[in-house]
Amino acid sequence: MRSLLALLSLALLALISASSNVSADTPLRVGVVSRTFYYVPLWAAVERGFYKSEGLDVTLEVMQDATTQVSALLEGKSDITVAPTEAIISNAESGGPLRMLAGNSGKLSHFVIAQSKFKRIEDLKGARIGILSMMEGSRFHFQEIAEKHGLHYPGDYTLVQTGGAPARHKLLLSDTIDVGLQSIPWSYVAEDAGFANLADVAKYIPDWQFTTFNADGRWASANRDVVVRFLRATQRAVDWMYANREESVGIAARELQVKESYADRAWVYFTSTGAITRDMAINEKGLASVVQVMRKAQLLKGDAPVELSRYVDDSFHKDARAIAFATGPFLKTPAETKDLFDKLFANVAAKAGVAHRTVVFADWKDVGRALVAGQVDVAWMGGGSRYAEAKLAGAGPAIATALFQGKPTYRALLIARNGITFKDFPKDAKGLSLQLTHRNSTTGWLAPYAWLADQGLKPQRNFAYREGTQHRDNEIIVAKGEADLVSDSDNNRELMIRQGAIKADDGRVVWTSAPVPFDPIQVRVDLDPALAAKFAAAFVAITPEQAKQSMMTNYTGFAPATDATYADVVEAWRRYGKD
Incomplete structure (x- = not known):
């Protein structure tokens, strides 16, 4: 029995080891x-x-x-x-x-560092020059400089192979060599130790790979x-x-x-x-x-x-420099989303002069996580809330805002079912049923939640509260009288009315927010600012005609944006995003 258990243990260890090797x-x-x-x-x-x-x-x-x-x-x-x-x-x-x-x-970052008794390059006749090796740059660099000052190898000085800059510094200190080509910061260390800086190599050799x-x-x-x-x-x-x-x-x-x-x-x-x-x-x-x-x-x-x-x-x-553009589950399948957004991202990348790859995540939170981790470079964040969460976690700035039917902003709404009247909204709404959307929505969840909380009415404590629906669902719910209050956005409500999905008098708007910026384009925090600026310009340059071919219906282009554009959204998420 013990032998069998021992064999089983060994087999289990082997299985664990094999599994570890696969993921290593x-x-x-x-x-x-x-x-x-x-x-x-x-x-x-x-x-x-x-x-x-x-x-x-x-x-x-x-x-x-x-x-x-x-x-x-x-x-x-x-x-x-x-x-x-x-x-x-x-x-x-x-x-x-x-x-x-x-x-x-x-570009070279080396200086000719010498014992303090030497004042000029011309003084180095007969000196011992420390170099990395006889087959690489520091030898050639010194020879180029020396020749310009009338000194020639091998007659006028001796070359000593020393290894790298730290080793040369030690040999300078021990007076084993007279001169070393020292890169920064070793040149600073040497100067403070009393050695002479006779020349900036880059001034003699401005271009050197x-x-x-x-x-x-x-x-x-x-x-x-x-x-x-x-x-x-x-x-x-x-x-x-x-x-x-x-x-x-x-x-x-x-x-x-x-x-x-x-x-x-x-x-x-x-x-x-x-x-x-x-x-x-x-x-x-x-x-x-x-x-x-x-x-x-x-x-x-x-x-x-x-x-x-x-x-x-x-x-x-070139493959490594391919910029990773990302977005989330906008369309029915990842393949459909990738096919559409790749056209947009390819256009932007081409205008910025870089290669690209398109990544589609099944969960919006994963888009933000990847941006924070630096696994993607640029992301269409499907709403200000997603931007705010990523921003507070360490992602970079917004560089553009999507235009919806030509507008960079929309508004959050609270809609009451027919038959309810208020004298002092929202105070006299306390105790009613309240349906907000999923938490990813800025206008359907964050904006109305933050506004109510700022009025002293935390939704979980002061209403018969539910969340997690889509904007379209909320309009149907309130039209049927299945909730007292629901959230939506002005653009979605107007669209559903035009489509005949609801009537204009199905529910009554009792609160409208200040303008909320639409979907942001966000970059990783350490992306080269010059490259980020190129991307920003490329997004803003998208024309309405180009948008028809590479963006979802009703999206017409982009407007410039910065972190300041979304400052109120970020602050609201900071206060209430984890409620």
Whole structure:
């Protein structure tokens, strides 16, 4: 018996283990060079769960230097590297499979930091220059600068391979090297330690594709979905870094082991100059500069092409950059909803110059959750209440309001059944039956509920209260005299009267709200503001004729909107949304 129980236990454990493996996140090994500010988005993506939200278990591994990424990628020790471009260019030009997938930094953020006894570049004759390696940028950068000041390699100075910026800083402190090309914030640390800042490298070399996301093209093609998910999560982390100064500074200070004041100055520099590329695109001019310098150093043949297509496969980046537009269950089936809304979203995306994908959720709450989690970028929120709930949970701003029959607003109504009169409404309505709609409706639930509550009449305590119906149902209910009071919107009541579904004297409007903004278009909180502005303009540019082809009946376009447009709705939801 004990043996049987033991066997059953082992079988159960095996089943649990197998189940866990099925749902486990995909492991991904990402190689980085040294510890520099360029990797703040990656650290943030791990810490904030952006990779996990894409089903990835990312491990960041520090490589010895940029040249070791070739063997790491080819031998499968790393799946992706985020490192300087030279080794990838050399491999690709020689017929190898390595390719760049996206950009990390298309602008140099380095300074020539020297022992305090040196005052000018010309003073560096005979000096020991610390570089990452003999095969990548810091060597070439210093040679370019030195030549402009009359110094030439190898006769006038010595190059010392040191590894990355933190290692060079230690060697400067120990006087093992005289000069190091130090990236921000290490240049700030060095200056405060008494070292001399002799030159800003970017002033000598304004265009340089410094670091990129790289992979073996064969592996990337076989794991396309994993690569796209990785780049999509990283893009979200870049956007988050640009939008969240204080938290980004905290991550940088901890990972780089520098004071927060240095990390803060670095954040300002990198975000104001675009030294960390906001859209993760490859700087074509900067990559051409790398190729030309490598030709000059005879690390490439003189006729090596400068075109991106030789070294870059940007199809993964394009797929990752596809903007996720979302909406909820507007039509009978998700397929019908997707077919209609995809036309609208495709139009907006095309005007903004981006690729897109359309996501339809079966539950409106899931639209808001996905927006808050950053799993979608733009959402048609089916009403102000849905916007308010998402906004208070951490979603971004409204950028447009849908027009219904040309109008950006409508009004909430309370309708009394025939035969009821009031002398002091709503006080003398206390105790009557009240039917509000489902809680997703701004005019059918939130607006009338908030107004009554503000009058001191909480619906659950002061009425025979029910909720959960549709607007159309409420009109039928009150017309039949099945409830004393019901909620609706002016546009729905007018439409039902025109259609003959009810008569104008079926019930009596006893309360009309102030104008309520119609359905909002909302974006995730850390979406690039410039891109959000493009989307806003594209929605507002939709013409009534275009609306007929890509929007539901009676929707005629969009008006501009901001968070201020929905401020009253948000405040009402904040006070009463959880009642």
